[in-house]
Every structure is written in C-alpha cells, then in structure tokens.
Amino acid sequence: MTQINYISTRNKQNRVTASQAILKGIAEDGGLYVPEIMPKMNFDWNELKDKNYQAIATEVLSLFLTDYTETEIEFCVNQAYDSKFTDERIVPLVNVKDDVFSLELFHGSTIAFKDMALSILPHLMTLAAKKQQIDDEIVILTATSGDTGKAAMAGFANVPGTRIVVFYPKEGVSEIQRLQMVTQKGENTKVVAIEGNFDDAQTEVKNILNDEKLREDLKNKGFRFSSANSINIGRLTPQVAYYVYGYAQLVKLDRVVAGQEIDIVVPTGNFGNILAAYYAKNIGVPIRNLICASNQNNVLVDFFNNGHYDRKRSFFVTNSPSMDILVSSNLERLVFDLTGGNDKATAKFMSELSNLGEYKITAKMYDKLHDFYAYYADEEQTLKTIKNYFNQYQYLMDPHTAVAFSVYDQYKADNANLVQVPTLIASTASPYKFPLSVMSAFNIAEKRNDFVLVEAINQLSGMPVPEAVAEIINAPILHDNTSSINGMIEQVLNFLNV
Numbered sequence: 001m002t003q004i005n006y007i008s009t010r011n012k013q014n015r016v017t018a019s020q021a022i023l024k025g026i027a028e029d030g031g032l033y034v035p036e037i038m039p040k041m042n043f044d045w046n047e048l049k050d051k052n053y054q055a056i057a058t059e060v061l062s063l064f065l066t067d068y069t070e071t072e073i074e075f076c077v078n079q080a081y082d083s084k085f086t087d088e089r090i091v092p093l094v095n096v097k098d099d100v101f102s103l104e105l106f107h108g109s110t111i112a113f114k115d116m117a118l119s120i121l122p123h124l125m126t127l128a129a130k131k132q133q134i135d136d137e138i139v140i141l142t143a144t145s146g147d148t149g150k151a152a153m154a155g156f157a158n159v160p161g162t163r164i165v166v167f168y169p170k171e172g173v174s175e176i177q178r179l180q181m182v183t184q185k186g187e188n189t190k191v192v193a194i195e196g197n198f199d200d201a202q203t204e205v206k207n208i209l210n211d212e213k214l215r216e217d218l219k220n221k222g223f224r225f226s227s228a229n230s231i232n233i234g235r236l237t238p239q240v241a242y243y244v245y246g247y248a249q250l251v252k253l254d255r256v257v258a259g260q261e262i263d264i265v266v267p268t269g270n271f272g273n274i275l276a277a278y279y280a281k282n283i284g285v286p287i288r289n290l291i292c293a294s295n296q297n298n299v300l301v302d303f304f305n306n307g308h309y310d311r312k313r314s315f316f317v318t319n320s321p322s323m324d325i326l327v328s329s330n331l332e333r334l335v336f337d338l339t340g341g342n343d344k345a346t347a348k349f350m351s352e353l354s355n356l357g358e359y360k361i362t363a364k365m366y367d368k369l370h371d372f373y374a375y376y377a378d379e380e381q382t383l384k385t386i387k388n389y390f391n392q393y394q395y396l397m398d399p400h401t402a403v404a405f406s407v408y409d410q411y412k413a414d415n416a417n418l419v420q421v422p423t424l425i426a427s428t429a430s431p432y433k434f435p436l437s438v439m440s441a442f443n444i445a446e447k448r449n450d451f452v453l454v455e456a457i458n459q460l461s462g463m464p465v466p467e468a469v470a471e472i473i474n475a476p477i478l479h480d481n482t483s484s485i486n487g488m489i490e491q492v493l494n495f496l497n498v
C-alpha cells in the first residue's frame with residue numbers, strides 16, 4: 001500500500017505522517033494537513049456491498065492512515081462503531097422518495113453526525129501518542145457550534161492521558177444541545193459558554209493552538225494541545241467511510257449498477273462533511289455532483305456561485321445552529337486543490353481572509369468547481385420542508401437535514417436539464433435534538449419547554465425517544481462557566497492548574 005504523508009496547505013515542506021497530523025490537529029504554520037497524494041481505492045462494489053460498516057471503515061481508513069497497522073485501525077473501528085450506536089447498521093439508508101435516500105448519520109451516542117468521527121478520534125489519538133512515544137497529557141481544545149462539543153466529550157471523557165475543553169456560543173445552541181454539554185461527566189472535561197459566536201470561538205482556539213510561546217511553556221509542564229475540530233484529519237478521514245458505505249448499499253439495493261454516478265447533498269457549516277464527500281469522489285466513488293446546502297449564513301453559496309469568499313456580512317442565529325458559521329475552515333483544503341497544490345497561493349488567500357475578510361479565487365480555479373452546486377434555505381423554507389416531507393412521505397427530519405432536502409428540491413428544479421441520478425442526502429441530526437424548531441414546523445406552541453416537545457415528537461412520529469435525550473432530563477448541571485473571547489485562554493490555564 002502506498003505510504004501517505006500529510007502536508008500543510010500553507011507550506012508543503014511541512015510534511016508529517018498521519019499519526020503526527022492527528023496529534024497536532026493543525027499545522028504549526030496555521031495551515032491544514034492534506035494527503036500529499038490522494039490514495040485510490042480499488043473498488044469491487046460487488047464485494048463491498050456485502051461488507052458491514054466496520055469492514056468498510058477499516059478499508060477506507062487503512063488507505064489514509066498508513067502509519068497505523070491494519071490491526072490498529074480495526075481495533076479503533078471496533079471500539080468506535082459498537083453498541084453506542086442504536087442501529088446495528090451504524091449508518092442506515094432510508095429511501096425517502098423516488099431516487100432520494102437519506103444517509104442517516106445520527107444514530108451515535110449524541111444523536112448528531114459528529115459521532116461518526118468523534119467516536120473514533122480519541123482512539124486514533126491515544127494510539128498516535130503511543131506511536132510517537134509521547135507521554136505528555138493531551139489537551140483537546142474545541143470550539144463548537146453545538147454538536148461537536150458533546151460528541152467530543154463523549155469520546156474523550158475519562159480517556160486516560162487526555163483532557164478536553166469545549167467552548168460553545170452562549171446564544172444559539174438548542175436547549176437540548178446545551179444540556180447535553182453542561183451535564184457532561186468526567187473529571188477531565190470542562191465546558192465554557194462564551195460571549196461570542198462560533199467563528200469567534202474557532203478563531204481564538206486557532207490562536208491558542210498557534211501560540212508558540214504558550215506551546216513551549218505548556219510542553220515544559222507536560223501538556224500538549226490538540227484539536228477535535230473538523231480540521232483534524234482524524235475526523236475528516238472517518239467521514240469518507242460513510243460515503244463509500246452509502247454507495248455500496250445502493251449497489252446492494254439494486255438502485256445503482258456498480259460504477260453508475262450519484263449525487264450527494266450535504267448540509268454544510270465548517271465544510272468538513274462535504275469535503276469528506278469530495279475526498280470520497282477523489283478516491284474513486286462514482287459521484288457526479290456535490291451539492292452544498294447552506295442556511296441563511298450563505299457565504300459558501302456565494303463562493304460557489306462567483307468565486308468570491310466574503311465573510312463581511314451579518315451573522316444569523318438560525319434554527320440550524322450547527323451550520324451558523326461564516327468562516328468554513330475546511331474550505332482551505334479545497335482551495336489548496338484548486339490552486340493545483342500551491343501552498344504560497346493558498347497562504348495568501350487565507351491571509352486575505354483573516355486580514356481583509358475576503359478573497360477571490362482566479363477564473364482558472366473557479367473552472368475546476370464545475371461539480372459543485374450550492375443553494376441555501378432560509379428559516380421559513382427549512383420549517384416548510386420539515387412539515388411537507390413529514391406530511392407527504394412520513395419522514396421526520398431535523399432542521400439541518402431539512403436545509404439539505406430543501407436545497408435538493410431547489411437544485412433539481414434549477415437543473416431540469418441534468419439526467420436524474422440516485423441521490424444521497426446526508427442526514428446529520430435526529431429531530432429529537434431540535435424539538436423546538438421541529439415542532440414549530442407543525443405550529444405547536446413555541447412556549448413549551450423542550451422536554452414537553454420531545455413527547456410531542458414521539459406522538460407525532462412514533463420514533464422512540466433516544467437515550468441521549470432521556471438521560472439529560474434530570475441530570476445535574478456540572479458546568480456553569482461563562483467567558484469572554486479574550487478570557488478563553490485563562491479558562492484553559494485554570495483548568496490545567498498552571
């Protein structure tokens with residue numbers, strides 16, 4: 001198997017192995033690690049269609065994480081994708097209508113798709129530390145727009161040799177999301193509400209991770225920072241697996257002939273999930289178009305429509321809060337590819353973004369985006385989609401997934417000239433995680449609290465209430481910290497007792 005190294009998007013000389021990249025999270029020059037060459041998978045779909053999720057994940061990860069042995073990867077996969085998932089298929093595929101399939105990524109312990117990557121990341125990371133013979137304590141810093149925080153803590157809580165600090169925007173997350181975080185057990189966990197939005201938190205986390213002096217200081221005290229955000233390749237690569245699995249299932253169901261192209265729609269925030277779909281296409285999954293679905297924070301829609309990334313715009317708190325993001329970090333990896341792997345050019349775009357708040361890619365780069373489409377759904381369209389799909393197809397979805405279904409309908413109406421192909425829509429959260437928005441789609445009084453609305457969802461849909469929701473109803477609040485953006489560093493240092 002080809003050895004795959006990882007290089008920084010901002011300096012190609014900065015070259016590390018997979019396990020080093022997973023430990024570091026972000027490159028020291030501020031860039032993101034990308035595979036130096038894209039591995040190619042030898043797909044025999046007729047064989048893959050009969051493999052279970054764990055087997056496919058092992059194959060895909062072995063392709064990307066070449067300094068792990070297959071036994072090590074298998075171990076991590078089996079620890080991650082086990083009975084924590086309430087569906088033994090791990091990622092069930094639901095045929096919602098015609099050729100449209102919902103790829104349900106929310107059956108893990110925190111009922112959002114972040115579990116797909118964050119249930120395996122801690123295992124990959126502690127193994128990486130062993131491989132690198134590091135015995136510093138690993139301190140995970142995580143900015144969350146709502147779902148990453150809980151999923152990361154579920155993964156790292158009580159993992160020896162690790163600590164985790166989660167920062168979430170005080171305004172914006174759903175009540176269930178908040179309660180999931182502030183009731184988190186585990187001596188090694190800390191949760192802080194911040195006075196700012198996700199972008200502010202993510203920027204400050206990156207600043208802390210990139211502070212050389214701080215890094216040195218903490219190293220002397222036996223600590224080493226890493227990140228559980230989707231910039232970590234230990235999160236990105238496990239996400240590629242479910243697109244391979246989804247395609248294999250379509251073959252199994254006789255809905256595609258092996259090799260026939262499909263479209264994929266992804267509700268997008270930090271651009272991690274859709275980038276994984278793009279990587280799946282690059283390793284050889286027959287994917288035609290990648291459809292980026294945004295909410296009212298539609299900075300990516302403009303980028304895909306005119307090549308101009310401009311974050312200088314109003315920030316909206318929407319009913320799909322995990323997508324309330326104006327600086328989609330993982331887009332840097334796509335931009336790097338569009339430049340033909342030009343680190344200097346990528347670094348320049350990114351410094352324009354941080355200094356001027358915008359950049360414009362060249363016409364030559366823009367031409368390479370022909371397989372990307374982008375649309376957005378506003379609040380009203382999102383709620384309407386929840387209601388219509390339930391009434392018409394008895395499929396109840398969360399608001400993030402509804403953004404994707406709305407966008408699918410727009411894409412289809414707008415591109416009547418395209419041949420109709422089977423479509424996978426990434427379904428990223430359980431409706432139980434966002435009861436207020438889901439039930440307001442059915443005009444159920446907004447004043448009721450989330451747990452009453454949970455009952456209402458149960459009555460409406462007949463879907464069992466997930467353990468993830470049941471367990472927080474009476475759980476004690478264990479975290480009650482609030483901080484300004486500038487105070488985040490202080491929160492970290494206090495927690496480490498340094």
Ligand SMILES: *Cc1c(COP(=O)(O)O)cnc(C)c1O
Nearest residue numbers: 147269270271272273322400428
């Ligand atoms: C994180 C998240 C998204 C956005 O995914 P990205 O990888 O950040 O683009 C969409 N929906 C839900 C429910 C999420 O938690």
